[in-house]
Amino acid sequence: xxxxxxxxxxxxxxxxxxxxxxxxxxxxxxxxxxxxxxxxxxxxxxxxxxxxxxxxxxxxxxxxxxxxxxxxxxxxxxxxxxxxxxxxxxxxxxxxxxxxxxxxxxxxxxxxxxxxxxxxxxxxxxxxxxxxxxxxxxxxxxxxxxxxxxxxxxxxxxxxxxxxxxxxxxxxxxxxxxxxxxxxxxxxxxxxxxxxxxxxxxxxxxxxxxxxxxxxxxxxxxxxxxxxxxxxxxxxxxxxxxxxxxxxxxxxxxxxxxxxxxxxxxxxxxxxxxxxxxxxxxxxxxxxxxxxxxxxxxxxxxxxxxxxxxxxxxxxxxxxxxxxxxxx
Amino acid sequence: xxxxxxxxxxxxxxxxxxxxxxxxxxxxxxxxxxxxxxxxxxxxxxxxxxxxxxxxxxxxxxxxxxxxxxxxxxxxxxxxxxxxxxxxxxxxxxxxxxxxxxxxxxxxxxxxxxxxxxxxxxx
Amino acid sequence: xxxxxxxxxxxxxxxxxxxxxxxxxxxxxxxxxxxxxxxxxxxxxxxxxxxxxxxxxxxxxxxxxxxxxxxxxxxxxxxxxxxxxxxxxxxxxxxxxxxxxxxxxxxxxxxxxxxxxxxxxxxxxxxxxxxxxxxxxxxxxxxxxxxxxxxxxxxxxxxxxxxxxxxxxxxxxxxxxxxxxxxxxxxxxxxxxxxxxxxxxxxxxxxxxxxxxxxxxxxxxxxxxxxxxxxxxxxxxxxxxxxxxxxxxxxx
Numbered sequence: 001x002x003x004x005x006x007x008x009x010x011x012x013x014x015x016x017x018x019x020x021x022x023x024x025x026x027x028x029x030x031x032x033x034x035x036x037x038x039x040x041x042x043x044x045x046x047x048x049x050x051x052x053x054x055x056x057x058x059x060x061x062x063x064x065x066x067x068x069x070x071x072x073x074x075x076x077x078x079x080x081x082x083x084x085x086x087x088x089x090x091x092x093x094x095x096x097x098x099x100x101x102x103x104x105x106x107x108x109x110x111x112x113x114x115x116x117x118x119x120x121x122x123x124x125x126x127x128x129x130x131x132x133x134x135x136x137x138x139x140x141x142x143x144x145x146x147x148x149x150x151x152x153x154x155x156x157x158x159x160x161x162x163x164x165x166x167x168x169x170x171x172x173x174x175x176x177x178x179x180x181x182x183x184x185x186x187x188x189x190x191x192x193x194x195x196x197x198x199x200x201x202x203x204x205x206x207x208x209x210x211x212x213x214x215x216x217x218x219x220x221x222x223x224x225x226x227x228x229x230x231x232x233x234x235x236x237x238x239x240x241x242x243x244x245x246x247x248x249x250x251x252x253x254x255x256x257x258x259x260x261x262x263x264x265x266x267x268x269x270x271x272x273x274x275x276x277x278x279x280x281x282x283x284x285x286x287x288x289x290x291x292x293x294x295x296x297x298x299x300x301x302x303x304x305x306x307x308x309x310x311x312x313x314x315x316x317x318x319x320x321x322x323x324x325x326x327x328x
Numbered sequence: 329x330x331x332x333x334x335x336x337x338x339x340x341x342x343x344x345x346x347x348x349x350x351x352x353x354x355x356x357x358x359x360x361x362x363x364x365x366x367x368x369x370x371x372x373x374x375x376x377x378x379x380x381x382x383x384x385x386x387x388x389x390x391x392x393x394x395x396x397x398x399x400x401x402x403x404x405x406x407x408x409x410x411x412x413x414x415x416x417x418x419x420x421x422x423x424x425x426x427x428x429x430x431x432x433x434x435x436x437x438x439x440x441x442x443x444x445x446x447x448x449x450x451x
Numbered sequence: 452x453x454x455x456x457x458x459x460x461x462x463x464x465x466x467x468x469x470x471x472x473x474x475x476x477x478x479x480x481x482x483x484x485x486x487x488x489x490x491x492x493x494x495x496x497x498x499x500x501x502x503x504x505x506x507x508x509x510x511x512x513x514x515x516x517x518x519x520x521x522x523x524x525x526x527x528x529x530x531x532x533x534x535x536x537x538x539x540x541x542x543x544x545x546x547x548x549x550x551x552x553x554x555x556x557x558x559x560x561x562x563x564x565x566x567x568x569x570x571x572x573x574x575x576x577x578x579x580x581x582x583x584x585x586x587x588x589x590x591x592x593x594x595x596x597x598x599x600x601x602x603x604x605x606x607x608x609x610x611x612x613x614x615x616x617x618x619x620x621x622x623x624x625x626x627x628x629x630x631x632x633x634x635x636x637x638x639x640x641x642x643x644x645x646x647x648x649x650x651x652x653x654x655x656x657x658x659x660x661x662x663x664x665x666x667x668x669x670x671x672x673x674x675x676x677x678x679x680x681x682x683x684x685x686x687x688x689x690x691x692x693x694x695x696x697x698x699x700x701x702x703x
Contacts, residue, residue: 068480072333094485102357132332171373296329312597316379323356326375
């Protein structure tokens, strides 16, 4: 899912198999341990390339699919300021997708192959975007809290080992700070506004609470670890750590507006760790396997966009030009 | 399929469509160099997919210039950029040691003071 | 200076920009390729920005309500946009052809307005010149590439052009204050604008391998400037104002 690595048992086994070239592997791992970046033409273990490509690709898919829930309200933003901000924000999601596909391309897979895999279901995207944006207030909640969660993820991953991904993430993090501010701005106006606005906002928060907890993936006790992915700085923090960081940053900001989360057990304990009710990981599994409220629609819209655009791309394409993998 | 998004409803989506969508519709990539202000260097910022120099410039403007300042942009086809091989990184390894090229390698303050002290003693 | 004449001119320009900006913003996230999605979206934001600037002049100088109110709380028959901008986005061929035809018209109009005797408009025209230049550059580049791309793209572009032209000519529908605006040096008039526009688009269409369709006067789609709109404007406005109407006095 979103810039995160959810590893299957089979993959965990593969990671523990010794790679072909022990000398090259040692040099590779030394470089990472020194804090240096791996660049596209470096030798890299097959499994590193595979996991990284999958992670960046899924992040890219998450961005362009993520444009759809908020895009729901683009034509209905209630004033000039919100209208321009929302169009710019959704535009940024496409822009981030563009940056991330380009970063993933450096690992040898074309954008078209990646989009095909999105549409045929082979590649995943962040589960959180399989939920509907029912009201205008959902736009505020997504802009503030979902983007907030994404930022926690992105800031951590920007310290990873792969150069192109880090560079893309730096640019993305900078733009995300705008998303967060305009999202918070929207939340505050609704929270401090009329009863109609406040009720709409509280309802949206209630509906997005569980998907937000699901965002960082299952608790680490339930998911496959990989020491190797941590060593290779592909996975940089545990799901639980990131989720805790998110709650620590954002729960107080909702509470200070006199709004609530639908969870009587949500609180910070004496050790500084946020506790919460079990968010139903079965629902998470169901939705990520295709059984969520919006999965079919998200893919159908993406497929439509790709198909409707095919005549354009075919007409633009210069058949004499040879595609080469981007450099960085 | 009925959507919450009125735009999507106007697309009249077909349900249940699957299968690959792209066949050989690659547009090549162009490396983009961004100049923030007059007087500054152009800096590499990423790539765009495009099929002509004009298109590359036009899309690069919004891919990489929709925030902050931009004075100008360069685009170059990826295949026209040349680099050293990664293995040849070792050619650059000893350069930082060549401190004879650095201002910091040249300190004469101590020598001047010693000389001045000697001159005073002679007097 | 005749205030009613100025208001009429500003409202039609602002309404055009708002509605076409709104339409083009619909492409955000579902464009034919990521890079073009970004470009189209930026241009939509520019147009909405132009609308806001024009409504701001109407508010500050001519005593009209503030931009948010006139954009989001006005009835359909008080809008002065041409019917061309109201049409749904259709497929990319239509939207691009509309962008080409409309943005060239805007470029001509704003160019003429840089020497307007109405200072605020002259200043705005100078300010947005750069943005409009980009819009025209974008339209010309894509029109030429798609017009000459392959058989399918050529056919689509020609067909879209044939469909759009009667509507596009409606951009130059004369308002009730045409003569006042010309006499007072505010704007040299729709006829002059139309002729300059035809001169500008002809060579680009030729380079794109496209035929400029001949449209007889009776086929041109007029009415927008007088408040008579296509079937599409009311649903567009209902949609645009849906959230505001939940609580029109609230601050959003």
